[in-house]
Amino acid sequence: MTTLPRGEAADVHGVVRRRRAVAVAGAVSAGLLLLSACDKxxxxxxxxxxxxxxxxxxxxxxxxxxxxxxxxxKCAQKKGGDTIEVPQSETLRIGVDPEIADTGWALWINGQQVTSVYKKTYYSFQGVDLFADQQGQAAPKTLNISVVQQNKAAQSSKYEGVWNFRLENGDA
Structure with a gap:
């Protein structure tokens, strides 16, 4: 049996409160540490x-x-990421986050810019035959396309990001 001096009771609640406070402080610290390690x-x-x-x-x-x-x-010339099949004359739609549209973006094919800069979150290219025969060459089976975030201000050109995709000829 535990004996305490006369008139004093065991301070069980104080111990429990201190343990909870330490546990909460530890959890908050761990959460902040994890958040600081994450990239946006x-x-x-x-x-x-x-x-x-x-x-x-x-x-x-x-x-x-x-x-x-x-x-x-260099980035736009890398192999495209996800692949999507494109039948001949099908509409190709591209959507971008508002953050990309605010700066501006252009469509590149196989590392070459093929459109002017758009400032829209969505654009559709209707009836585009991306896989047409080119000057005596057979139609390609795949194409790499890139959405390139670029700001073409009057005094400077700024390139902020590249998103790559691979298009597969749906009629091949």
Whole structure:
């Protein structure tokens, strides 16, 4: 049996409160540590053909900072990420996060810019025959397309991100 000096009761509640406070402080610290280790996800771009769509995070992105035209071109020449089948003359739809649209974006095919800069979150390319025969060459079976976030201001060009996709000829 435990004996306490006369008139004093065991302070069980105080011990429990201290343990809870230490546990809560530990949990909060661990949560903050985990949050500080997480990177903010890059904006997303989506390609849709018919009822099928693929979405991707950036292949190259530095949280809105300029990665430069040379790096953007290298990135756009990498193999595309997710693949989507595109039948001849089907509408190709591209959607981007508002963060990309605010800066502006262009469509690149196999590392070459093929459109002007858009400032919309959605654009559709209707009846585009991406896989047409080119000057005596057979139609390609696949194409790499890129959504390139770029700001073409009057005094400077800024390239902020690249999202890659792979298109497969649906009629091959």
């Amino acid at each position: 996800p890059s904006p997303r771009a989506t390609v849709t053909v018919g009822k099928n769509s693929v979405s991707a995070e950036a292949a190259c992105y530095d949280d809105g900072k300029d990665i430069g035209q040379e790096e953007a071109t």
